Amino acid sequence: MSSTLSTQRLLMIGPKLLNRSRFLVWCGFALILLIAPQIFNSASSVSFLSQLGALIIFCLSYNMLLGEAGMLSFCHAVFSGLGGFFAVHVMNLAADGLVFAPVFIIPLVGGFASAIIGVLLGYVTTKKSGTTFAMITLGIGELVYFLSQIFPTFFGGEAGVTTDRVYGAPFLGMTFGPQIQVYYLTATWLMLCTIGMYAFTSTPLGRVVNAVRDNAERAEFIGYNPRMVRHLVLIISSLFAGIAGSLTAINFEIASAESLGGARSAQALLFTFIGGRESFLGPIVGAVVGDFLSAKLSDYTAAWQLYLGIFFIIFVMYAPGGLVSIIAANWRVLRAGAFGRVLPSWLAVVASSVTAIAGAVILVELAYSTIFGLQKTAVAELFAPMGASSNAGACGFGVALLLAGAFWFSRTRVTFSQDWDRINSEIGASERGRMT
């Protein structure tokens, strides 16, 4: 490995990372981070944004494994959660004056602690990738979760370990007590981590990681040890996961066992996959959309988990590239100026699927509200002014919408995919023509 990682080659990332359009994108990202809490400035929004920042780092670090290295991990929350626990303990020690660790450096402490966990766990997990890796990480995740139950001194049992983030001398006048200061701390670390992880994708090691994902055997034949490569990427990924976990712990001033449980690992997988694992932007989009929807939708509907599951299955079956790939495909057609030709069938497909989804949603909501008798019956409230207050009427409407939408969709789908394929092959041909 060491011969390929010479300084000269590492420096090659410089111009790639910072050509002019990239520079503008990074500036835009920084600007968004800077002004977001000024626009959404209510207390709950700023808290939500701080939490979102940590979640984005978490999903990006997860995609280092899933997207870059093709390693489907079910124990990623172990790294972020343990990072959070170490962060909280170091904060408590620092508050007592036993160690010197100002709050803004705490994420790094959690990150390094988690990287060491990555070194240890990597030995047992990284021998193979694919389904074997998935199964072993699932077991590791359970093991650590149960360990957290039986060692209450470190993990704090049911209640978790609490801390106070206001201690020591203020840094540049910031005590990190007010939520807005925590947000800017999170945003700074988010910026640093995003740059770091993006830079990683174009280092020689990042490329070898891709090679091992695509064909471990060939990578081995040209002299890279796939196990070593997987181990290294696991360590780097757990470093960033630990930073994310520490930021979450600073934000909530607590580290609890549920932060390293299977549900949180599953969340990383769901959000990252829905966002798109093939692009660097994917996990960011997935975290923003997923976190926003899970916060907002759960206010309106009790069936949120069901929708998330179905949404995920649809993406696995029909759009394995996630949301980003859908946007990119449409953008490609739009940029080639060919969108007008596909527009009629595009609109028909979108309208028909929206109709069918609306019908299905009405039925699901009705089922949930009749069976569980919940208060959150947004659909029933919607129907009350329309005169269809009885469930039977709404149910009939839902079935009608679903059937009509499905029938319409099956009719328009074929013309759309023909139009779409034709236009894309034309674009492909003209792109090839320009290159030669």
Add this chain to the structure above:
Amino acid sequence: MEYMLINLLNGLSYGLLLFMLSAGLTLVFSMMGVLNFAHASFYMIGAYISYTVGLRTGFWIGLIVAPILLGALGALIERFGLRSVHRYGHVAELLFTFGLAYVILELVQLIWGRGPVEYSIPKEMDRPLFTLFTTTFPMYRAFMMGVALLMLLTIYVAFKRSRIGLVIQAALTHPDSVEALGHNVPRLNMIVFGGGAALAGLAGAIGGNVFVTEPGMADEVGNIIFVVAVVGGLGSLAGALIASLLIGVLQTFAVSIDYSPLTLLAHAGFQVSTDSPAYNVLNLSVAEIAPILPYLFMILILVFRPKGLMGTRET
């Protein structure tokens, strides 16, 4: 002596239930390469269906209907879901079943509610089979063990001795050649996946009334059966049997042992003070660490014998 024997029997019967579950998982994995995350969900549906059908017809009809319905459900899921994901590779198939487990959990809660249902042991089986010294062994547990052994025999005959079993085994390594010989490989996959689901359904119908039939039951065994599959060696049916018996017995014994290293040291004459750093670790009794034992066992196997107990390839 009595304590040992009763624990051994309980451990064996729990282990055999684990085997019933992991057999389907192992079967689907070895024949299709699909790691089925929804397998424990099929087990849960099996318990619920058997309970619902049993309410009207009695336990025995429910016991037969549940695996049949689950087999049909599994075949449908393979035909209209899994098959279209197949071209994206095994990880995509795994993700599909992962999402499926989510959806099944929600649907089960929608249909049968969030609380447990009263799925009880049939009256004619609700009595002791024999008395060992002073403790009785329930007849239903023996029945459960019998079904598991019968299932092992059936799977063995169906896959090692029957014609269709040989074709399925050939399709695993050489799908194109098998297809060229005129066999319908996608249909074979459908049969295998349906068969795996049916086995899970049978396990649910039998195990649901020994344990509690509730929406959390899939999560409870879901991870353990993966451990069994890894320890036994991925894709090895015999390995799954040995591993599930080992883990079943290990867990049953561990739960009832209230000794910790501290008590052992005290017997040897050492006293560890409560503020020494090792106290918290040494004070843990075997019963307290029982839940993590299978996972520790799995890690030890991965370190010292990556093939698993009976596996033929490295995991």
